[in-house]
Amino acid sequence: MGSRLGAGVAALVLAIPLLLAAGIAGVVSALTGSSATGSLTCTPDGTPTGAVPGFTAEQLGNAAVIVGVGKQMRVPEQGWVVAIAAAIQESGLRNLDYGDRDSLGLFQQRPSMGWGTPEQITTPTYAATQFYEHLLTIPNWQAMSINAAAQAVQRSGFPHAYGPHETDARRIVAAVAGIRCEPVPALDGTGDCNNIQAPTSAALTAINYACGQRGLPYIWGGNGPDSGDRGFDCSGLTKAAYNAAGITLPRTAHAQFHTGTRIPDGSPLLPGDLVFYGTPASITHVALYLGNGKMINAPIFGSPVQINNYRHPNDTYVGATRPST
Structure with a gap:
């Protein structure tokens, strides 16, 4: 689940000033x-x-x-x-x-x-x-x-x-x-919040935001501290992360799956992609792909926001989408 993000964490702009x-x-x-x-x-x-x-x-x-x-x-x-x-x-x-x-x-x-x-x-x-x-x-x-x-x-x-x-x-x-x-497109990224690489500024911003939430508790319907909640559920985290990048996602994992730009099966994932689990008729989980086979997510009751492998034996992975403006 997820709902609107309150005064969320602002993130990197599409054109970030640096040194010559x-x-x-x-x-x-x-x-x-x-x-x-x-x-x-x-x-x-x-x-x-x-x-x-x-x-x-x-x-x-x-x-x-x-x-x-x-x-x-x-x-x-x-x-x-x-x-x-x-x-x-x-x-x-x-x-x-x-x-x-x-x-x-x-x-x-x-x-x-x-x-x-x-x-x-x-x-x-x-x-x-x-x-x-x-x-x-x-x-x-x-x-x-x-x-x-x-x-x-x-x-x-x-x-x-x-x-x-x-x-x-x-x-x-x-x-x-x-x-x-x-940002220069990265083939896969690092899977490491301390060494973030991403193909777009929006993806970089979303990952950076999600990485900053590590350790917060899983809360059903949670939208994060900026909206008055102590933690997140899975789609609350992904919605808040992309809201920080200026991209509005639907509230639930199921809606996010069915409204996003689908990545064809077999195509490589990029950092910032949303990965989904369940069945097309009933999406039960969503996470943010970090690269190198890793994702950051709010997993389940009793488990805080954390990094996990995005694939494992007997998982119910059904596909991925690539949010864009």
Whole structure:
């Protein structure tokens, strides 16, 4: 089952800004988790500076994700600067798996304070979305200083720490906002949430979202924390994942199977495809294909969102579809 996703996690835009020239391979790695061979190709769009002294490709790649999410959410450019300044102060623009108490990720958000699960917070698109969602609730934030706006979101014990990063934040935004990157088709992908490859931006976004939900419980009819549920059922997860990519799916697994673009039997699957089980007359399960024979899914009562093999002896696999806009 599934129903509408509330204020879901925004995801990577179809054109995600990255860094030029020598830094591209490193930025691609930071963005997608892939190896330096990458799964994106980047082209100039406008006149970006392409580099910022003192910042590495890894840092600028994370900045590109933050700016890309801001664009997707239609946050004004001032908000991108606020977010980058906050991330410079909190993590040095690095996706940290440690911090003060239970703080994690680019913005050092805390699970205990309601920012999300550790898996979500250390997913850069989720972390950036949460930052922007909080920023947009602040009255007249655009009239505030960069420091005041960042502090209103972060509520730091060091309330004046963000302003000194404004100049660097503006330089970084100028450097990454004018690069467009498109995914290069991957034959099969990795099957690994820590090394995501996908053939389209929509598939990359959907996988990235689903990977951020690992560990949440299976709940019949569950649509996820963004809609007030503690977890997901199978089609709630796939619907939410593609909703994050701007693609609306029906609520139930059965409806998703019968409305999607069917992949011919025997054709290779690509990361992001939906795989279905049961019979054509009664679809009982749906999952998101990751590549390398793996899928991510909300399996059944007592089993959280997790990665499994998509085929096994005696399974009831009936086919796959490829969501598109």
